[in-house]
Amino acid sequence: MTAKPLRLSTLFLSVLKISAFTFGGGYVIVPLMRKRFSEDLQWVKEEEMLDMIAIAQSAPGPIAVNTSIILGYRLLGIKGALASVLGTAIPPLLVLTLISMFYEAFRANRWIAALLGAMRAGVAAVIVDVVWTMAANITKKRKATPIILMIAAFIAVFIFKVNIILVLLFCGFLGFLDAMRSSLKEAKP
Amino acid sequence: MMMLTLYWAFFQVGLFAFGGGLAALPLIREQVVVIHPWLDMAAFTDLVTIAEMTPGPIALNAATFVGNRVGGVAGAVVATLGCITPSLIIVLILARLYSVWRDKAAFAGVLSGLRPAAVALIASAGMSIAILALFGEAGAISLQAMDLVSLMCFGAALFLLRKFKTSPILIIFGAGIAGAAIKLAFNIP
Numbered sequence: 001m002t003a004k005p006l007r008l009s010t011l012f013l014s015v016l017k018i019s020a021f022t023f024g025g026g027y028v029i030v031p032l033m034r035k036r037f038s039e040d041l042q043w044v045k046e047e048e049m050l051d052m053i054a055i056a057q058s059a060p061g062p063i064a065v066n067t068s069i070i071l072g073y074r075l076l077g078i079k080g081a082l083a084s085v086l087g088t089a090i091p092p093l094l095v096l097t098l099i100s101m102f103y104e105a106f107r108a109n110r111w112i113a114a115l116l117g118a119m120r121a122g123v124a125a126v127i128v129d130v131v132w133t134m135a136a137n138i139t140k141k142r143k144a145t146p147i148i149l150m151i152a153a154f155i156a157v158f159i160f161k162v163n164i165i166l167v168l169l170f171c172g173f174l175g176f177l178d179a180m181r182s183s184l185k186e187a188k189p
Numbered sequence: 190m191m192m193l194t195l196y197w198a199f200f201q202v203g204l205f206a207f208g209g210g211l212a213a214l215p216l217i218r219e220q221v222v223v224i225h226p227w228l229d230m231a232a233f234t235d236l237v238t239i240a241e242m243t244p245g246p247i248a249l250n251a252a253t254f255v256g257n258r259v260g261g262v263a264g265a266v267v268a269t270l271g272c273i274t275p276s277l278i279i280v281l282i283l284a285r286l287y288s289v290w291r292d293k294a295a296f297a298g299v300l301s302g303l304r305p306a307a308v309a310l311i312a313s314a315g316m317s318i319a320i321l322a323l324f325g326e327a328g329a330i331s332l333q334a335m336d337l338v339s340l341m342c343f344g345a346a347l348f349l350l351r352k353f354k355t356s357p358i359l360i361i362f363g364a365g366i367a368g369a370a371i372k373l374a375f376n377i378p
Contacts, residue, residue: 062246092245118368175302
């Protein structure tokens, strides 16, 4: 499989489509983006995608917006970033404008409530699938530090509800120390 | 003047909402219920419900909903722009740093610590969504509270994703339609 040609219109339309279907908050956009840009289009490597997600996490603002800005910038510079953030913002703008007009009817409809409830099960499966793939990429390198970090970070966030920024700062700092330690080892005769 | 106030209110939401998703909610409440008399608490609760069950980041959904009420479609656009401006500035700076420093040992070390953390964060969000999908809003994890239809949809969706790499968007809608059809056909609450 070869990479598809890099086009501004393809970037805009891909992000627009993904944003229109990211039910359930920012994290759902991550699996969709990874699938589209790493697997289908092959514009970014899996590892770079993870870097971008980590950077998007460390900045304030919606994850979906941040991820699309950094992805657009990495691919096509400032114009890529603008196209990509527009693509992300347009669907919620349209959908919510429509809904705020027909708000009462929308809320009371039994079909819509059942549909939205069952869609969550699909969303959960999509996230489990992507976590499975990403975690396998980390464990198959057979290095202890990243595996321990991954498990510890999960326990800290999910069970102990530690602030996400603290977790990211701590993990980034440990990674930095690890890199410094190995470069010191190399420097010694 | 109203437009400027709206822009500035959502600029602050975008600037201080770290961690994405629900992290933005207290900030939005502060701006639109406490500081400005744009929504009462009941309307705010409805806003959260709608934002959760429609596509797109919660902060952008809230910006559109509140903007529409305060200043019509123009208000929605202004509030959305306010919300994405801080992301655009901060993430572009980080993206620039990333492309310049990616190969430096220290920065690569930081990234190698952040990658496992990113996987852990996605896993944690996935767990929360899975619990919501399988056990409902009450959050009581027990066999009685288990939603069997959702569990079936979840299992089938995960199988299709792992085995056939089916498109996530197809999976989410498929699960929604199948689950809703089963529930309404057999009159399951």
